[in-house]
Amino acid sequence: MAPHVQFLKMNGLGNEFIVIDARKTKPQLGADAVRALSNHQTGPGCDQFITLEKSPAGGDVFMRIHNADGGEVEACGNATRCVGRLMMAESGANRAVIETVVGKLIGYRCDDESMVTVDMGVPKFGWQDIPLSEPFEDTRVIELQVGPIDAPILHSPSVVNVGNPHAIFWVKNDVESYGLEVNGPLLENHMIFPERANISLAQVHNRSEMTLKVWERGVGLTQACGTAACAATVAAIRNKMTDRTVLVHLPGGDLTIEWREADEHIMMSGGTELEYAGEIDLADLSWRKLPAGSVE
């Protein structure tokens, strides 16, 4: 086994990723190693640890996703754009098929190499699909609240599965004013979500614009969350709050989300950044940046 593994540090609107190419050799990195490398004190630091593997079903690549807490998850919108960028740079094509545990996603190159659009597939709304621990006939708004019973701080979220579980709380004021750093962990781990959930606060400004703040499952507050932007847009459309294309403002930048009427696929467009290449010593998980242009 190779004593070192190279990685790329990338981000999508400040949502940070370590990307390892394991298509030829798969390094043995368990949950403890993922946690150590994802931590900014002990590793390069990231929100998701991404492993690229050979595609078992005819895609360009298989993308495995681990949250910073070491848990494997089903979907990551911003990482899909970053991996799409890498695959299209590698092949020179304008399209890349990225497989995940929940299916194939298709990335498309925009005019600028750093801008990528991804087809995130079709959202699910059934309570068993989210999943929720008890039946709700209508998931456009469910009964759930935090704070005093007669004056809740947050209440009545919409729930959507876009590959991973999301709950979106609709707020009237600035998303910063609801203490998501305190309420986020309580809601992520609420018994109504048997697989936990990503928690968003969404302030809808008009028919085509909203601001979103996200507490990501297995990570915490992040600069951006692509799947949350998809889930919030779809939920807003179902609740007749917006039209079918929405500009979503996140702390790290903007995403454009379109929920296509014809086939119900969600299209997500936004920036990606390739920060640097690095190398991890597998014996002790120490790491270093590599000089620009030195990665195979």
Ligand SMILES: N[C@@H](CCC[C@H](N)C(=O)O)C(=O)O
């Ligand atoms: N950063 C992501 C979402 C990553 C997974 C999420 N934390 C989960 O546990 O489902 C994105 O851009 O979508």
